[in-house]
Amino acid sequence: MKRxxxxxxxxxxxVAYAGNPASGFAIYDSYGYGGRRGWFVAGGTSxxxxxxxxxxxxxxxxxxxxxxxxxxAVSAVEAVLYGIASASYRTTFHDVTSGANGACGAVCDAMxxxxxxxxLGRPIAGNLVQALIDAP
Numbered sequence: 001m002k003r004x005x006x007x008x009x010x011x012x013x014x015v016a017y018a019g020n021p022a023s024g025f026a027i028y029d030s031y032g033y034g035g036r037r038g039w040f041v042a043g044g045t046s047x048x049x050x051x052x053x054x055x056x057x058x059x060x061x062x063x064x065x066x067x068x069x070x071x072x073a074v075s076a077v078e079a080v081l082y083g084i085a086s087a088s089y090r091t092t093f094h095d096v097t098s099g100a101n102g103a104c105g106a107v108c109d110a111m112x113x114x115x116x117x118x119x120l121g122r123p124i125a126g127n128l129v130q131a132l133i134d135a136p
Contacts, residue, residue, distance in 0.1 A: 016118035017048030059132035084131045092128045093121040
């Protein structure tokens with residue numbers, strides 16, 4: 001599989017989650033936002049960021065139980081994440097190879113390996129969490 005160099009990638013984004021608000025996740029908002037109140041469907045960063053935070057929280061909880069330091073600085077998480085991807089990409093990420101985020105050409109298109117739309121791809125949660133736990 002042809003992949004962009006992880007060392008020289010811009011790393012924005014690092015990982016991908018469901019981005020289509022029409023097929024996203026059920027969310028309940030009692031306060032209301034943008035004319036919405038109650039149950040509605042959302043996707044993109046609003047759904048992806050909490051999922052990524054959850055995976056990292058699970059990994060950090062186990063790391064603490066094992067007497068390891070937490071992965072809490074952006075640079076530390078990034079170094080570990082890209083190290084994991086370099087060592088075990090196929091078991092820790094689903095490569096997103098199709099789709100687009102806008103109409104700006106190749107920069108907005110998903111492709112094999114690292115790309116500027118889906119980053120490394122969709123995390124394989126159980127395997128990636130274990131790799132984050134096991135990381136030094």
